[in-house]
Amino acid sequence: MAAYSALDFMTRSTGGKGRAPGRSRRSTQGATRKAPVVRAPRKPSAWLNRIIILTGAGVVLVAALQAYISLQAIPVRRVMVTGELEHTRTELIQDMIQPALVGGFLRADLQLIRSQLEELPWIYRATVSRRWPSALEINVIEQLPIARWGDSGFLNHEGEVIDSGNSEEWRSLPLLQGPEGSAKRLMAGYQRILEILAPLHLEVAQLQLDQRDQVEVVLQGGTRLLLGSEDFLERMHRFVAIYRTQLASRAGEVERVDLRYETGVAVTFAATSQVAGIQ
Known part of the structure; x- marks a missing residue:
């Protein structure tokens, strides 16, 4: 009983830990210091992003609108x-x-x-x-007038009528005459005839189309070419061939050349009113 009391006494005297005498007690306060916690910055929320975007867009829109109004x-x-x-x-x-x-x-x-x-x-x-x-x-x-059209007016290169009044400046231009609505057709034909006659250095004074579609060309100098209503461009080529071989030397005497035949022409000479058939 006495031994138990002595043991109990020793235990209490050492704080109940059972340490050997002479061993110092180690302090535990502050032995494991925690590192400071660094928190990451918070990201803007989605609604804040939307507000920023909408505000920026509004500023740009207002600036653009003001610029547009100013312009x-x-x-x-x-x-x-x-x-x-x-x-x-x-x-x-x-x-x-x-x-x-x-x-x-x-x-x-x-x-x-x-x-x-x-x-x-x-x-x-x-x-x-x-x-x-x-x-x-x-x-x-x-507009560049190419020819006179009827009693008043002029035609451009496309056959469009130029309503210019009575301009004396263009009275020396070739005269084109034809039924209403035929201006473009006549202008196209006139330009082709000029190309055909160019090697002969002959110029057109008048180009006429009557109600029966009969085509007549009057050259500078007064020579009349009767071309009929069919294949008048082909007949112009025939005139060029005959002119070169048989009429060039008597060009000033030729009053009329009738090309309305399938082959050959009939030529009227002014001095004698003689009509000669030429094949």
């Missing part, structure tokens, strides 16, 4: 007219297009301006373009 307000400050103009005044063109420029530089209807210009009698073709920052450039090609 719309720019007036046309200058109209440049280029091209060789002999019958159309530059001032007439500039005055004519003013109503189309009221809306400003960007709103000017270029297609409308072009159409209006090409309705002028002497304007064959017009092109209209913008030149930054506030100018329009108009290039004009005037």
